[in-house]
Amino acid sequence: MKNNIKERRKKEKREERSLTKVQKKEHGQKEAEQEAEQEAEVESSELEELQEELEEKRRLADDYLSRLKYLQAEFENYKKMVARERERYEASATEGLVKNLLPIIDSLESGLATANANVKRSEGESSFVKGIELIYKDLMAVLGREGLKPIKAVGEPFDPYKHEVVTAVVDDGLPEDTVVEELEKGFLLGSKVIRTAKVKVSKAKKK
Incomplete structure (x- = not known):
């Protein structure tokens, strides 16, 4: 009888030890799972933070x-404005200079017309006239390169933008x-009229 009791107690102890091992094993597995979950949560949180930082950097x-694009566009507009202003200034300066030279051109043309009307000239006078003609041609060539050209007049229909009527016949x-x-x-400077031509125009006879 005593032997049976001892055997039963030994068996119970073995079962208790076996159960304890299983419980410890299960407990260890649970702890490992919990640690893995915690690590996963930490990694997920860190990943979210990194993604947020990345999005902020992208923004x-x-x-x-x-x-930068706005500043580049502003700079390009500024350069274009400066270029336009420079062109406008240069055109204005050229126009002012050419206008000041027009009376000299008129005087040269008038003097040459008078000289050429006098067929009886001495050799010295002829040389002088030729010198004036060369000066006139050189001056007109220089101004022509700047865009100066005479307005067509005789034989043309009257154009109020280019012609100024002095009288009608x-x-x-x-x-x-x-x-x-x-x-x-x-004269035109480029496409701009800088001085209208003073002209006579035809008119119909009154009936």
């Missing part, structure tokens, strides 16, 4: 890029308001 980069052989004589030459 900043996009903002800087947008500002009856001429039934021409259409009305045709330029029949140029009294003072007009």
